Amino acid sequence: xxxxxxxxxxxxxxxxxxxxxxxxxxxxxxxxxxxxxxxxxxxxxxxxxxxxxxxxxxxxxxxxxxxxxxxxxxxxxxxxxxxxxxxxxxxxxxxxxxxxxxxxxxxxxxxxxxxxxxxxxxxxxxxxxxxxxxxxxxxxxxxxxxxxxxxxxxxxxxxxxxxxxxxxxxxxxxxxxxxxxxxxxxxxxxxxxxxxxx
Numbered sequence: 251x252x253x254x255x256x257x258x259x260x261x262x263x264x265x266x267x268x269x270x271x272x273x274x275x276x277x278x279x280x281x282x283x284x285x286x287x288x289x290x291x292x293x294x295x296x297x298x299x300x301x302x303x304x305x306x307x308x309x310x311x312x313x314x315x316x317x318x319x320x321x322x323x324x325x326x327x328x329x330x331x332x333x334x335x336x337x338x339x340x341x342x343x344x345x346x347x348x349x350x351x352x353x354x355x356x357x358x359x360x361x362x363x364x365x366x367x368x369x370x371x372x373x374x375x376x377x378x379x380x381x382x383x384x385x386x387x388x389x390x391x392x393x394x395x396x397x398x399x400x401x402x403x404x405x406x407x408x409x410x411x412x413x414x415x416x417x418x419x420x421x422x423x424x425x426x427x428x429x430x431x432x433x434x435x436x437x438x439x440x441x442x443x444x445x446x447x448x
Contacts, residue, residue: 270330274321281321284330285314291331292338298401299342301386309345313338328415335416339398346394388438396431403428 272280292313297306317337324333389397402413403424410428414421 267326270324270326274324281318284317288331288334289314292334294406295335295338295401296342298389298405299397300345301390309341313341316341329412332412332416335402336418339416343394385439388435391438392431392434396427396434399424399427400431400435404432 269280269283273284289310293306293310296309296313297303300306300309313334317334320337324330389400392400398417399413402408402416403410408416410421410424413419413424417424419427
């Protein structure tokens with residue numbers, strides 16, 4: 251990683267394939283172990299997308315319910331974390347398309363608690379709370395295809411290959427979307443910090 255890039259903030263330990271198989275066979279304790287292992291990964295992804303801690307908690311629960319119901323569809327061809335991340339992103343896409351989100355998005359303030367959860371790295375620690383809110387608004391203003399790549403690569407520090415696997419895109423597309431996201435984010439931040447957008 252270059253010195254100007256953001257540091258990875260999520261560390262996921264390897265879950266034994268036996269735990270996943272046991273959960274697929276209905277072992278509640280095994281599924282509970284998966285939830286405990288991956289809840290911070292899913293919650294972190296969700297809160298970075300929605301900017302609201304309470305909503306992120308609700309959506310995280312919904313995602314784990316979906317994961318439980320769809321566990322039989324997981325094939326060990328990819329990592330469990332990649333499968334779960336793809337499921338979470340699909341759930342987020344559906345949330346952003348929902349009528350309730352569309353009706354409330356312009357009136358929903360960015361949650362201060364969620365901003366505390368946004369560990370973008372040491373550079374961002376120097377920002378004031380209002381600047382952090384502007385940064386979060388800029389990220390939320392990005393198109394979903396760019397926001398997803400920015401959060402997965404730029405904020406969470408995942409590799410191009412892993413993001414390619416999660417999103418089902420070629421590595422080159424992930425790289426170009428990350429470049430486009432950073433470029434658009436710079437423009438949005440410039441507008442926000444000049445007071446051009448509210």
